[in-house]
Amino acid sequence: MGVLVYTESWNGSFRKSTFEAVSYANETAKLLGTEVTAISLGKVNDSELSKLGNYGASKVVSIEAVKKGDSQGCTNAIADLANDASAIIFSNTYTAKMIAPRLSAKLKIGAINNVVEIASNISPFTVKRKAFSTKAIETTKVNSKKVILSISPNSFRLIETGGSCIIESVESTEKGDVTIEGQETLSGKISISEAEIVVSAGRGLKGPENWGMIEELAEILGGATACSKPVSDIGWRPHSEHVGQTGKAVTANLYIAIGISGAIQHLAGVNSSKIMVAINTDPEAPFFKAADYGIIGDAFEVVPKMIEEIKKIT
Amino acid sequence: MNIVVCISSVPDTTSKINFTENGSNFDSSGVQFVINPYDEFGLTKAMMLKEVSGGGKVTIITVGDATVEPVMRKALAIGADEAIRINMTATDSYSTATEISNYLKSNPADLIITGKESIDYNGGAVGGMIAEMMKLPFINACIGLEVNGSKTKLIREIEGGKENILANLPFVIGGQKGLVQESELRIPNMRGIMQARSKPLNIIEPTANESMTESLNFKKPAEKGSCKLVDSNDVAKLVSLLQNEAKVI
Ligand SMILES: Cc1cc2nc3c(=O)[nH]c(=O)nc-3n(C[C@H](O)[C@H](O)[C@H](O)COP(=O)(O)OP(=O)(O)OC[C@H]3O[C@@H](n4cnc5c(N)ncnc54)[C@H](O)[C@@H]3O)c2cc1C
Numbered sequence: 001m002g003v004l005v006y007t008e009s010w011n012g013s014f015r016k017s018t019f020e021a022v023s024y025a026n027e028t029a030k031l032l033g034t035e036v037t038a039i040s041l042g043k044v045n046d047s048e049l050s051k052l053g054n055y056g057a058s059k060v061v062s063i064e065a066v067k068k069g070d071s072q073g074c075t076n077a078i079a080d081l082a083n084d085a086s087a088i089i090f091s092n093t094y095t096a097k098m099i100a101p102r103l104s105a106k107l108k109i110g111a112i113n114n115v116v117e118i119a120s121n122i123s124p125f126t127v128k129r130k131a132f133s134t135k136a137i138e139t140t141k142v143n144s145k146k147v148i149l150s151i152s153p154n155s156f157r158l159i160e161t162g163g164s165c166i167i168e169s170v171e172s173t174e175k176g177d178v179t180i181e182g183q184e185t186l187s188g189k190i191s192i193s194e195a196e197i198v199v200s201a202g203r204g205l206k207g208p209e210n211w212g213m214i215e216e217l218a219e220i221l222g223g224a225t226a227c228s229k230p231v232s233d234i235g236w237r238p239h240s241e242h243v244g245q246t247g248k249a250v251t252a253n254l255y256i257a258i259g260i261s262g263a264i265q266h267l268a269g270v271n272s273s274k275i276m277v278a279i280n281t282d283p284e285a286p287f288f289k290a291a292d293y294g295i296i297g298d299a300f301e302v303v304p305k306m307i308e309e310i311k312k313i314t
Numbered sequence: 315m316n317i318v319v320c321i322s323s324v325p326d327t328t329s330k331i332n333f334t335e336n337g338s339n340f341d342s343s344g345v346q347f348v349i350n351p352y353d354e355f356g357l358t359k360a361m362m363l364k365e366v367s368g369g370g371k372v373t374i375i376t377v378g379d380a381t382v383e384p385v386m387r388k389a390l391a392i393g394a395d396e397a398i399r400i401n402m403t404a405t406d407s408y409s410t411a412t413e414i415s416n417y418l419k420s421n422p423a424d425l426i427i428t429g430k431e432s433i434d435y436n437g438g439a440v441g442g443m444i445a446e447m448m449k450l451p452f453i454n455a456c457i458g459l460e461v462n463g464s465k466t467k468l469i470r471e472i473e474g475g476k477e478n479i480l481a482n483l484p485f486v487i488g489g490q491k492g493l494v495q496e497s498e499l500r501i502p503n504m505r506g507i508m509q510a511r512s513k514p515l516n517i518i519e520p521t522a523n524e525s526m527t528e529s530l531n532f533k534k535p536a537e538k539g540s541c542k543l544v545d546s547n548d549v550a551k552l553v554s555l556l557q558n559e560a561k562v563i
């Protein structure tokens with residue numbers, strides 16, 4: 001009985017969250033005394049696939065013909081390989097969020113998402129996960145022998161093993177009842193949920209024309225930009241940047257909140273970030289109660305200085 | 315068109331979350347419950363689709379005990395035509411999805427709308443499970459839905475962009491903001507609230523009640539230490555702390 005890990009690629013490349021999932025799968029395999037098989041859907045060339053070996057996959061099964069937006073096709077293709085697996089590991093990507101629950105229902109295996117730690121018990125599988133929009137840590141067990149786990153981004157470290165993997169191409173004719181027409185992606189954009197640094201701004205910035213400095217700060221830090229809910233509701237920023245309890249969850253190493261008051265709904269989605277910085281003119285802003293570092297001051301003065309200082313060290 | 319919207323009743327977003335003494339259960343005392351915010355987008359979308367097609371029915375369905383009824387009445391006040399409550403305390407996504415799909419197998423719908431996740435349990439699973447149990451397509455994080463006869467154009471959010479998908483009804487979606495805009499969300503008015511009182515809220519008994527996961531305990535994350543304040547004239551110090559103390563840049 002092995003461990004399967006779903007490895008997601010974007011335009012033929014893997015991202016950090018993929019390697020985190022493989023590392024997690026490898027640690028789980030050690031607990032079980034078994035090996036890791038990775039499944040890759042879509043076209044990925046061999047040199048990219050072989051990187052999975054370095055995080056602990058001993059075998060990679062590559063299935064080219066299946067499309068990510070087709071949750072039925074993806075699920076069936078993975079189910080065909082899941083018979084011998086005691087654990088199936090996913091990272092928390094948009095596509096994984098369609099496949100993992102389907103697979104759980106199809107195979108009658110308990111699924112747990114938002115997982116933040118390696119299993120504390122393997123029979124039955126017991127893990128810690130985030131619940132109540134990060135307001136709680138829940139310990140959950142499955143009632144099935146096997147388990148499906150989806151790992152919260154940036155919660156499990158990468159572990160390079162220096163290992164290598166064999167690559168096997170498998171044909172699959174699995175196809176669901178949808179047609180994928182195409183994607184529109186902004187290239188070069190770092191996804192908020194995976195980003196290690198997120199620079200976020202709120203209504204304190206007064207208008208969309210003032211976001212230049214936010215983008216610049218994010219860029220020099222190699223981070224993503226985000227915003228509070230009202231900012232996206234009024235259309236200053238796209239909805240895809242809305243973070244918080246009803247927006248995207250942030251699990252960054254560094255979250256910088258600029259001109260954001262720190263409402264409970266905002267904090268709920270961002271406070272599992274490791275370090276939070278608040279920049280706000282109002283010393284009473286609730287964000288200062290949640291932040292690790294803060295500056296009471298005007299964003300329009302502080303942010304340009306930050307950019308200047310960071311440029312000196314990078 | 316016959317639309318079913320799955321509604322989860324969740325603690326109001328302003329709620330402080332507490333657990334019973336040994337952390338075994340969520341402590342609901344003093345907590346106000348609301349329609350799961352993602353489900354509100356789905357409910358509004360369902361109302362709009364019904365209005366455009368000039369016919370059909372919007373049914374809301376909730377798995378829960380009698381305490382969820384006020385939230386269901388609110389959904390009826392917003393405009394749903396009828397409500398189904400499956401009389402069981404929802405404990406895991408699998409059992410919730412099993413009950414809903416068993417209902418749907420004998421009461422077919424053209425479109426099944428869930429939210430992309432519930433803000434309490436955050437399972438993000440019920441929609442996908444219903445789809446699998448019913449062998450239907452599932453489009454999650456759905457930010458666009460245009461029905462044209464049985465052929466439908468959907469848009470789902472993906473990392474850094476979106477994907478366009480075509481599907482034929484019936485299918486299941488996981489909705490969120492973008493399916494309709496925030497400004498389009500409907501608030502119950504007096505007339506709606508009055509009408510909701512006489513709309514049918516049918517209670518049916520669970521069929522299987524089989525769970526795949528079990529909660530053992532809950533803890534609140536460790537409290538943060540106090541915030542280190544840096545003078546606004548000394549931004550260099552903040553940068554140095556982030557680099558040398560926190561080691562995050
Ligand atoms: C059901 C529900 C769900 C919600 N979900 C979310 C969610 O997911 N995410 C979210 O963000 N919100 C959410 N909210 C909204 C939340 O309650 C707050 O209203 C929102 O977070 C406030 O956004 P803000 O901090 O940008 O604006 P404000 O509260 O207006 O705060 C602006 C801040 O900027 C500061 N400021 C002003 N000028 C400057 C300056 N020159 N320099 C520095 N600082 C300055 C002010 O002191 C103030 O603290 C939700 C609300 C509800 C009801």
Ligand SMILES: Nc1ncnc2c1ncn2[C@@H]1O[C@H](COP(=O)(O)O)[C@@H](O)[C@H]1O
Pocket residue numbers: 319320321322323350352353375376377378404407410427428429430431432433435436437438439440441
């Ligand atoms: N008890 C429930 N009754 C009806 N629908 C539910 C229930 N729990 C969850 N759902 C639906 O499933 C979606 C995802 O919930 P979850 O899988 O719990 O994150 C929610 O947005 C609801 O649409």
